[in-house]
Amino acid sequence: MSWLKRLLTPPLIVLAAFLMWVEEWLWEHLKALTAWVAKFPLIKWFERFIERLPPYPTMAVFLIPGAVLFPVKLAAVWLMTHGHVLIGLCVIVGAKVLGTAIVARLYVICKPKLMMIGWFSRLHDWLIATRNRLYDAIRAMPLYQATRAKLSAIKKTVGRMMHVMRGRRGIGARWRAIRRWLRRRKHLRLSRRAEGVNPSS
16 A cells, blocks of 8 residues: 555645645635725624624524525535536536635634634634644645745746736837827818818817
């Protein structure tokens, strides 16, 4: 079995590095997005309502997204088993992103009340500590570090390309605005000539 372990360990480490990178990126960006969404009056009212709830009702609210999205994921699996693989994958990815966004925001709002529940607080601390130990062990592996370095380099390259493209779009927009202004000026000059008005006036 040692040969199987040697065979499977490298791709699994690369996969873990990719998934951890995606998770970190999603968590940070979705928290920022949901914080922006939370500025809407209805969402602000709902969050204030949650903040007034006792601990256990708060936990019920925290668990609602998973319960609601579970049938959606089952439906996605059903679609995939009936030949609609692409649609099923899109539904699963969409449910994952939406669920992560909602949970990220609810975690921020509900955590103070949830930590008042003794068993939840102990379970939470144990899960976080266990996850950190596993992540630290994986991060210490040279293959993981090389994979993360490659992912970071790809991210920087894509960022530079997007910056250049935005800059080009900005230059293009300014050039198109200048061309529209010149066309309007030419049209106005021709109209004045047709009406017998001196163009220089």
